[in-house]
Amino acid sequence: MELKMSEQLKRGLSPRHIRMMAIGGTIGAGIFKGSADSLSLAGPGVIFAYLFAGLLLFLVMGAMAEMAGVYTQTDLRGIINKAFGSHVSFVMGWLYWVNWVLVMAVEIVAAGSFLQYWFPELPVWFLSLIVAICILVVNVASVRFFGEIEFWLSGIKVTTLILFIIIGSSLLLGIGAADSAPQLQHYTSHGGFFPMGWTGVFSSLLIVIFSYGGTELIGLTLREAKDMERVLPKIIRGVVWRVCLFYVLPILVICGLLPWNEIGDHGSPFVQVLSSVGLKGAAHVMNLVLLTAVVSAANSGMYATSRMLYSLAKDGEAPSVFTRLSKKGVPSYGLLVSGISLFIGSWAAFMTPEHVFQYLMGIPGFTVLFVWITICLAQLKVRSKYPVTPSYQTRFYPYATIFAVVSLSVILGMVLLNIKNITSSIISLSVILVLFLLSYLKKSPADQKDSKRFAAS
Numbered sequence: 001m002e003l004k005m006s007e008q009l010k011r012g013l014s015p016r017h018i019r020m021m022a023i024g025g026t027i028g029a030g031i032f033k034g035s036a037d038s039l040s041l042a043g044p045g046v047i048f049a050y051l052f053a054g055l056l057l058f059l060v061m062g063a064m065a066e067m068a069g070v071y072t073q074t075d076l077r078g079i080i081n082k083a084f085g086s087h088v089s090f091v092m093g094w095l096y097w098v099n100w101v102l103v104m105a106v107e108i109v110a111a112g113s114f115l116q117y118w119f120p121e122l123p124v125w126f127l128s129l130i131v132a133i134c135i136l137v138v139n140v141a142s143v144r145f146f147g148e149i150e151f152w153l154s155g156i157k158v159t160t161l162i163l164f165i166i167i168g169s170s171l172l173l174g175i176g177a178a179d180s181a182p183q184l185q186h187y188t189s190h191g192g193f194f195p196m197g198w199t200g201v202f203s204s205l206l207i208v209i210f211s212y213g214g215t216e217l218i219g220l221t222l223r224e225a226k227d228m229e230r231v232l233p234k235i236i237r238g239v240v241w242r243v244c245l246f247y248v249l250p251i252l253v254i255c256g257l258l259p260w261n262e263i264g265d266h267g268s269p270f271v272q273v274l275s276s277v278g279l280k281g282a283a284h285v286m287n288l289v290l291l292t293a294v295v296s297a298a299n300s301g302m303y304a305t306s307r308m309l310y311s312l313a314k315d316g317e318a319p320s321v322f323t324r325l326s327k328k329g330v331p332s333y334g335l336l337v338s339g340i341s342l343f344i345g346s347w348a349a350f351m352t353p354e355h356v357f358q359y360l361m362g363i364p365g366f367t368v369l370f371v372w373i374t375i376c377l378a379q380l381k382v383r384s385k386y387p388v389t390p391s392y393q394t395r396f397y398p399y400a401t402i403f404a405v406v407s408l409s410v411i412l413g414m415v416l417l418n419i420k421n422i423t424s425s426i427i428s429l430s431v432i433l434v435l436f437l438l439s440y441l442k443k444s445p446a447d448q449k450d451s452k453r454f455a456a457s
Contacts, residue, residue, distance in 0.1 A: 018147075018218065018235060020154040027157045027246055027293070031211060035251060038207045039263050042200035044186075044193050044255040046208070047248045049201050053208045054243030057215060059404040060372045062394045063379035064216070065233050069390035070382075076216065076375070077311045083378035090317045090439040091432060092374055097308045098431065099367035101338070102360055104301035105345030107294040108132050112350075114291040117283075128346055131295060136339045139302045142328045146303060153296040160289045161246050168253030168273055190259045205411055206365060211247075213368035214300060216375065233392035302342065306334035317439075362424020363431060369412045370432075376405045 038046045067079050074082070077096075081089035112128030119127065138149050187193055194201070218235070254269045263269045270289075274282035310331040312318035326332040379394070379401055394400060416425045 020151045020158075027154070027161065031161075031247060031250065035254070036263050036269050038204040038211075039251070039255070039260050039269070041196065041204040041207070043191060043195040043260045044252075045196070045198075045201050046204050047251055049204045049208045050243065050247045050251065053205060053212055054247070056209070056372070056404050056407055057212050057243070059394070059400050060375050061215065061218075061235075062392075063376050063401055063404075064218070065235075065392050066390050066394050067379055067382065069233070069392050070386045070388055075307070075311050077308065078315065079382070080374055080378050081315055083381040084374075086315060086317060087436065087439040088374070089315065090312070091435040092371060093308055093312045093317060094435050094438075095363075095367055095431065096371060097305050097312075097338075099364045100301040100304045100308075101341045101345050103364050104298045104305070104342050105349045107298040107301065108135075108342065108346045109349045110294045111291055111298065114287055114294065117287050125347075125350055128350065129343075131298070132339075132342055132346060135295070135299050135302050135342075136335065138299060139306065139335055140326070140328070140330065140332070143330060146299070150296065150299060150303075153292055153299065156292045157289065157296070158246070160285075161250055164270060164273070165245075165249050165253060168250070168257060171273075172253065172256045184256070186256055186259055190261050195260070202414075206415055209372075209411065210365045210368055212243075213364065214297070216368075216371055298342075302335065302338055305338035305341070306331050309334035309337065360424075360427065362421060363428050365415065366412075366424070366428040369408055369415070373405055373408045373412070376401050376408070380405075 038049065042049060064076060064079075068076075071079050071082065077089055077093045080092055108128045108131055109124065111131045112124040112126075115127040115131070116122065116124055139146055196203075250270075254263060254273060257273055258269065263272070271282050271286045274285065309318055309322040313320055313322035313334075322331060322334045322337075324331070324333055380398060383397070415421055416429075418425075
């Protein structure tokens, strides 16, 4: 592939790409399959966990949108660099890269297993390899092509959820159901709306926040998006209704149609509901949707890892070769390294015992909390140093941002101190420690230059 030395990414992502990426970023296997786990911890009351986490997401995204409107020539990691210097941005950047490599590996293996449902004669590793190659091809093409693919993948997920809400609501009202409508009985029976109390709701927060993880990926599109200063605030304002529409309403429908304590015993709760209306091939429909969800996540992960390497290299926190772009305007060496890591990670996820890789998957949950907290702290740090007044400003600043930092820190503390997460916590903290040590060994501009770049911007 012919390369050029240009260091500027092309702004090929249109507003509709960004909007659908923001929506699709919150819709993954976590809602279609993982919702059973959160329901088992809190029952129907888990909707309050989704609403509270949605509020935190709104505050985090608001802080990011405000800073993006001021520092228009950089991305999220670059803003972190301006706020806290190269050591913190180095740790956050590489941690985020490791996070997405792990997520991509798991998603690719999952995609292979979903494809095997239709092609049982083919091994999972072969099907996973085909998916990985397709994702690489999509990302090697122009960023506009990536945005278009992600637009349609997200569209499938959004359409599925809207149809599910319509079908489920009709069943709750007794429309099209062979039996009498359950109405509200499942909300009040089986232990009530809060069968585990508020403790259960709080315990489900980590799963819920992790399911929202990926939305901050929008922060890496800042260099490649058209009219980001105008589009991003509109996206932020839509976060709340998207959370309600794509998480709270489906969960309310599921809990209204099925006893919460029986959800997950027979596969995805969505398959259970679709099967209850006699929809033939419900398993095939949901298998397609789950395949779409994991491929979309892996596709986004390849974008995230390659752009993060580019961002790190721009500030001397990764080898400068990662700033080189192809004629299509994509960071080819970043894609190459991320692609190799994807194949190695997928092989490890496929070959190692499940519990071994499960420990490593504690890193993504930890990373989401760490990144969200860092975004809010960055806003608190740089707000008084803005060179221009942003068009979008966080309401109730600084109280709203402080509230988000405190809430996320408490959740992070609970995760680290939970005895069930002890191995994953040790691994996550060890990775952080190693990255901090490496940040002092790297060959990069001194922190004094960070302040000069800050003043120049």
